[in-house]
Amino acid sequence: MTESQAVLFTIFGATGDLAKRKLYPSLFRLYKKGELADNFAVIGTARREWSDEFYRGVILDSIKDLMRSKTEAEAFASHFYYQSHDVGDASHYITLKELGEKLKTQYKTLGNQVFFLAMAPQFFGTIAEHLKSEGILTGEGFERIVIEKPFGTSYATAKALNDSLAKVFTEEQIFRIDHYLGKEMIQAVSAVRFANPIFESLWDNQHIDNVQITFAEFIGVEDRGGYYETSGALKDMIQNHVLQVLSLIAMEKPSKFDEAHIVEQKVKALKAIRQYSPSEALENFVRGQYISGKFDGEAYKAYREEDSVSPDSQTETFAAGKFVIDNERWAGVPFYVRSGKRMTEKGTRINIVFKKSEDNLFAGSCDEPVQNVLTIYIQPTEGFSLSVNGKAAGQGFHLDPLRLSFRHDSEFLGNSPEAYEKLFLDVLKGDGTNFSHWEEAARAWELIDVVRNAWDEQTSALPTYTARSMGPKEAFDLLARDGREWTWQPDVWYRDRGYFDK
Numbered sequence: 001m002t003e004s005q006a007v008l009f010t011i012f013g014a015t016g017d018l019a020k021r022k023l024y025p026s027l028f029r030l031y032k033k034g035e036l037a038d039n040f041a042v043i044g045t046a047r048r049e050w051s052d053e054f055y056r057g058v059i060l061d062s063i064k065d066l067m068r069s070k071t072e073a074e075a076f077a078s079h080f081y082y083q084s085h086d087v088g089d090a091s092h093y094i095t096l097k098e099l100g101e102k103l104k105t106q107y108k109t110l111g112n113q114v115f116f117l118a119m120a121p122q123f124f125g126t127i128a129e130h131l132k133s134e135g136i137l138t139g140e141g142f143e144r145i146v147i148e149k150p151f152g153t154s155y156a157t158a159k160a161l162n163d164s165l166a167k168v169f170t171e172e173q174i175f176r177i178d179h180y181l182g183k184e185m186i187q188a189v190s191a192v193r194f195a196n197p198i199f200e201s202l203w204d205n206q207h208i209d210n211v212q213i214t215f216a217e218f219i220g221v222e223d224r225g226g227y228y229e230t231s232g233a234l235k236d237m238i239q240n241h242v243l244q245v246l247s248l249i250a251m252e253k254p255s256k257f258d259e260a261h262i263v264e265q266k267v268k269a270l271k272a273i274r275q276y277s278p279s280e281a282l283e284n285f286v287r288g289q290y291i292s293g294k295f296d297g298e299a300y301k302a303y304r305e306e307d308s309v310s311p312d313s314q315t316e317t318f319a320a321g322k323f324v325i326d327n328e329r330w331a332g333v334p335f336y337v338r339s340g341k342r343m344t345e346k347g348t349r350i351n352i353v354f355k356k357s358e359d360n361l362f363a364g365s366c367d368e369p370v371q372n373v374l375t376i377y378i379q380p381t382e383g384f385s386l387s388v389n390g391k392a393a394g395q396g397f398h399l400d401p402l403r404l405s406f407r408h409d410s411e412f413l414g415n416s417p418e419a420y421e422k423l424f425l426d427v428l429k430g431d432g433t434n435f436s437h438w439e440e441a442a443r444a445w446e447l448i449d450v451v452r453n454a455w456d457e458q459t460s461a462l463p464t465y466t467a468r469s470m471g472p473k474e475a476f477d478l479l480a481r482d483g484r485e486w487t488w489q490p491d492v493w494y495r496d497r498g499y500f501d502k
C-alpha cells in the first residue's frame with residue numbers, strides 16, 4: 001500500500017465523454033492501488049441538474065469493467081459529489097466554494113486541490129479567473145490545474161489562452177495533458193537511449209541516417225467530425241503528440257533526469273528544428289483525406305460522408321512531413337513523421353534507421369546487408385526490436401536479415417497503468433515531466449502554423465488516399481525524393497502489392 005493522497009478534485013465537464021471514459025476509471029485504478037484512500041473527495045460539475053446519487057450511478061457505470069467487488073466500487077463512488085454549475089455564472093462559484101470547504105473538513109484534504117478542466121478550451125480562462133476572484137484558491141495546500149488538449153488552435157490563440165491562465169496559476173501549477181506522454185513506451189524512449197551506452201553512443205548524425213515516426217490509426221473520425229473539421233491531422237496529432245515524441249528522441253542528454261532538466265533539453269531541441277518558409281513548408285509537408293475504400297471485404301465511407309463533416313471538406317485526415325534539426329548532433333538527419341486516420345492498421349512506432357555501412361565487405365559476393373533499424377513500438381504492442389544482419393545457416397555465405405525483438409506480453413499490458421492513471425498520479429506528486437510545458441507548446445505552434453497557413457493558401461486539389469491504406473502517394477514520394485522509403489508498412493500493405501512479407 002502506497003501513501004495515499006489528501007486532495008479535493010474538482011472536475012469541470014463531469015458529465016462529458018472524457019470524464020466518463022478516462023477520468024473516473026483512472027481515479028478508480030489509483031483507488032484500487034491505494035494511491036487514493038480515505039482523504040480524497042471529488043466534486044463533479046457541469047450545467048445539467050444531477051443529484052449526488054445519480055452522479056454516483058454514472059461513476060459506477062464508468063468503472064464497471066474494473067470492479068473487483070461492489071462494496072469496493074460503492075465505497076469509491078461515495079467520495080463523489082455533484083454540483084450543477086455554469087462556468088460563466090459567478091454566483092455558482094460561491095456554492096462550489098461552500099461545498100469545497102465542507103468536503104475539505106470532512107475528508108481532511110489539507111487544502112490540497114486539483115482542478116481538472118474536461119471542457120472546451122474557450123472556458124479555461126473564465127474558470128481560472130473565477131477560481132481566483134471567488135476565493136476558491138486559498139493557497140493553503142497545493143493547487144494545480146489540469147487541462148486537456150487542444151491548447152489553442154494557433155500560436156496566437158495558444159498564447160492568449162496561456163496568458164489568461166498565467167494570471168492565476170504559475171507554470172508549475174499548470175499541467176497540460178498530452179496523453180501520449182503517459183504511455184509506457186513513450187516514457188521508455190529515454191530508458192532505451194540513456195541506459196544503453198550502445199545506443200547513446202550511436203545517437204547522432206554519424207550513425208543515424210533518418211528517424212521515422214508513425215502514428216497510424218485505423219479508426220476514422222468517428223463521432224468527432226465537428227471538432228475534427230476545425231482541426232485536421234496536423235493540429236490534432238503532429239502539433240502535440242508527434243512533436244513531443246520527436247523532442248524526446250532529439251533532445252540532448254539532460255544533466256539530471258528530472259522535469260526541469262528534461263524540459264530544458266526538449267525545448268532546445270524544438271527550437272533547433274528549422275523554421276520553414278511557406279514554400280519550404282509546402283515542399284516538406286504533405287496532406288491527404290481519406291476517400292471510400294474496401295478492406296478485407298468491408299466497405300469504409302469517405303471522410304466527406306462522415307457525420308458533421310462538410311461534403312466538400314478540405315480538412316486533412318492525414319499529414320506527413322520532414323523536419324530537420326539544425327544542430328551539431330542532427331545536421332543532415334531528416335525526421336520523417338506521419339499520422340492519419342483510416343490507415344491500414346493502428347500502429348504507433350518510432351524507427352531509428354541507422355546508416356548503411358560505407359565499406360561493404362560483402363559487396364558483389366552476396367546480398368546487400370539491411371540497414372539496422374531500432375524500432376520502438378508504442379502501441380498496440382509495446383516493446384523494441386533491432387534489425388541486424390546474420391548469416392543464413394547452411395552451405396555458402398548469404399546474409400540473413402534478423403530481428404532481435406522484445407514485446408511486453410499481454411499479462412504485463414493488462415496490469416500496466418493506463419496513461420491517464422499515470423498522469424493523475426504525476427499531478428498529485430507535482431511532477432510535470434510528462435506534461436506539455438508552455439515553451440514546448442509555443443514552439444510547436446510556431447512550426448505548425450507555417451505549414452497550416454501555407455496549405456490554406458494552396459489552390460491545388462487536396463490529395464486523397466483510400467480508406468484503410470497507408471496514406472496518399474505524396475507521402476511515399478516525400479521519402480523517395482530523398483532516396484529513402486518508410487521502413488515500416490503493415491504486412492498487409494506488402495501483401496496487397498504482391499511483395500513477400502517484410
Ligand SMILES: NC(=O)C1=CN([C@@H]2O[C@H](COP(=O)(O)OP(=O)(O)OC[C@H]3O[C@@H](n4cnc5c(N)ncnc54)[C@H](OP(=O)(O)O)[C@@H]3O)[C@@H](O)[C@H]2O)C=CC1
Nearest residue numbers: 013014015016017018046047048086087118119120148149
Ligand atoms: N473525449 C475525449 O476522448 C477527449 C477529449 N479531449 C478534450 O477534453 C475536453 C472535453 O471533451 P469531452 O468530454 O469529449 O466533451 P463533452 O462535450 O463530452 O463534454 C463537455 C462537458 O462540458 C460541460 N459544459 C459545457 N458547457 C458548459 C458550461 N457553460 N458550464 C459548465 N459545464 C459546461 C458539459 O456538460 P453540460 O452540458 O451538462 O453542461 C460536459 O460535461 C475538450 O477540450 C476535448 O477537446 C481531449 C482528448 C480526448
Ligand SMILES: O=C1O[C@H](COP(=O)(O)O)[C@@H](O)[C@H](O)[C@H]1O
Nearest residue numbers: 149179180217236237241348379
Ligand atoms: O489526441 C488524440 O489522440 C487520439 C489517438 O490516441 P490513442 O491513445 O488512441 O492512440 C486520436 O484518435 C484523436 O483524434 C486525438 O485527438
